[in-house]
Amino acid sequence: MRAYADAQMPGKPTQTRGRSWKRLRQQKWLWLMILPAFICTLLFSYGPMFGLYMAFINYQPGGASFFGSFFHSDFVGLQWFEYFLNNGDFRIILRNTLAQSLLSLLLGFPAPIILALAINEVRQRAFKRVVQTVSYLPHFISWVIAANIIVTLLASDGLLNKVLVLLHVTNEPIAFFQNGHYFWWIIASSNTWKDMGFNAIMYLAAIASINPELYEAGRVDGGSRWRLMLHITLPSLRPTIVILMILAVGGVLNAGFDQQYLLQNDTILQYSDVIDTYTYRYGLQNSMFSYGAAVGLFKSVVAFMLVLMVNNIAKRVNDQSLF
Structure with a gap:
């Protein structure tokens, strides 16, 4: 019985992935409806989080572009x-x-x-x-x-x-x-x-x-x-x-x-x-x-x-x- 179970174990993840892809195909229109909200969340909620780096630098706006001044500012850590x-x-x-x-x-x-x-x-x-x-x-x-x-x-x-x-x-x-x-x-x-x-x-x-x-x-x-x-x-x-x-x-x-x-x-x-x-x-x-x-x-x-x-x-x- 143990040998049989061990032989069947490698197939379980494959079967699970197969069921997941099948469910995903069945619900593809629901996922498409969620996609705009997901993209907006990435752009407006997670995208701006790179700005948290400003708390660890001495940012001073200069004549260069924002990204130029941002990434070339002195790193001050927890100062x-x-x-x-x-x-x-x-x-x-x-x-x-x-x-x-x-x-x-x-x-x-x-x-x-x-x-x-x-x-x-x-x-x-x-x-x-x-x-x-x-x-x-x-x-x-x-x-x-x-x-x-x-x-x-x-x-x-x-x-x-x-x-x-x-x-x-x-x-x-x-x-x-x-x-x-x-x-x-x-x-x-x-x-x-x-x-x-x-x-x-x-x-x-x-x-x-x-x-x-x-x-x-x-x-x-x-x-x-x-x-x-x-x-x-x-x-x-x-x-x-x-x-x-x-x-x-x-x-x-x-x-x-x-x-x-x-x-x-x-x-x-x-x-x-x-x-x-x-x-x-x-x-x-x-x-x-x-x-x-x-x-x-x-x-x-x-x-x-x-x-x-x-x-x-x-x-x-x-x-x-x-x-």
Whole structure:
């Protein structure tokens, strides 16, 4: 039997390859449909990655072509990374980035879950559609418009200050954009307001896929709507929550650029400057291209490590993971 099995072993890879080519020929039109997206991914996602080499050289634009200046620049290794880590700005930038990202995560992650659960409990379909449409509409407003709304609302003569003075919460208007500690909460609240409704769509889709027989069995056992939500809906959302949590933690250093750039000012720069705005200011405005590339690469590497770490923890603790 062993001799027979050994004799048959060399033929197995050939048979497997034959089945693979046969399946490939059968699905050739599907592969052709995927081909444009595959080519775009190579060109626009993987192709530009050769530019990461800029973080390890001292690139200075010269009279020659871009590639001539790029490949003939002096190789400096990890010099730009050491300069960033030993620079006095590193602690301030990292503090602001983590503070704004963690506050946005603290407010913004549970908000769409709560909103999705609340919308799911609404029984009037017309009202449910109106609430859902109004909630995710801010996601499609550009940050230029959103920033103007926020600045007008929080101005010294804005609506919020008028309400606070009217209710005697404060005796005089609060200068929200003159105090850096307020800025962190402004960014976190605006991010939550803008993305809460859109992120709730994913949870609503997960809720719609729950087997209705589970709710029927819960009602037969005398479960109230609160208990059905607590013991059926939330446990069914666990895989979606875990995956989105992994992605959210991976982007903890991605505090954003548009909102910070549009809402910050020189008075609160010590509290509003994050990695993205810092990279833009030094990399483009000050023409320190290699330094900006090094800071951006540092952020990407840390984010990748965070994704791997949180994914591993989720796999061990909850048996749910992204990969």
